[in-house]
Amino acid sequence: MRTGLVAKKLGMSSMFTEQGERITLTFLQLEDCQVVGQKTDSRDGYNAVVLGSTLKKPSKVSKPMRKVFADAKVEPRALLKEFRVSQDNLLDIGCEMKPSHFKIGQFVDVTGRSIGKGFAGVMKRHNFRGLEASHGVSVSHRSHGSIGQCQDPGKVFKGKKMAGHMGDENVTIQNLRIVEIDDEKGIIIVSGNVPGSKGKYVSIKDAVKKAVSV
Known part of the structure; x- marks a missing residue:
């Protein structure tokens, strides 16, 4: 199990393959x-690597964190x-990480914070089809309809798909x-969509469902 990388989302584009896709x-x-x-494992009970991204002025860092960076002999x-x-995959403190940590053609998993959509209805949030457009339905075309049963059990079960906060x-x-x-520009280009808006940070790791070797 290897370490991942921390990167900033710059934007999106597209391309055509040799097959015209x-x-x-x-x-x-x-x-x-x-x-x-x-x-x-001997000190903390598990093995892990802590990565830092984007330089920050020491004056903008709290005093305890300045001590942490000073002890590690790295910039904040x-x-x-x-x-x-x-x-066997522990890395030395101060080791610089490059895009070549991954290989072209390798599969990765990317984790980020999705864009917040605010309060959303069930049609947008859960892809409900809504109620009928006619046959007596009035005013509530985009509502979710019934949310429970009759007297037994007489309650709404937890986790019911309803309107609410979406995203973020x-x-x-x-x-x-x-x-x-x-490596010179520090750029990684992946095929597909990545969570979050431009300028947000994401973590990139080896795919758990695909082999690392390519």
Whole structure:
């Protein structure tokens, strides 16, 4: 089990394959991604690597965190992300991470914070078809209809699909193929959609349902 990477979503585009198939592309950029900490099984009960992304002014960092970065002998970072790894995949503190950590053609899982949609109805939130457009239905065409039973059990079960807050939650998109990598510019291009809006950070890890080797 290897560490992942932390990247910023730059935007999206598309391209055509040699077979004439159009595929969607998402551009991700690494910004000063570096190992800033370690967790070991003997000390912490598990093995993990802590990555930092995007340099931050020391004056903008809290005093306890300045001590953490000073002890690690690395510059302060704006974002920290922990990745669990196996014992043989622990990385030294200060190690710079590059897009070439992954390979072209490899499948990865990308996790990010989805765009918030606010309060949404059931048709938008859960893809309900709504009520009939005629035959006596009035005013409530986009409502969800009945939400329970009769006297027995006489309640609405937890988890019932209803209107409510939509988006702004952690989402993982699995099995995205890496199309291109550029170590000089710190760019990773993946095929498919990635959660979040432009400028938001995502984590990239080896796909759990696909083999790492390509």
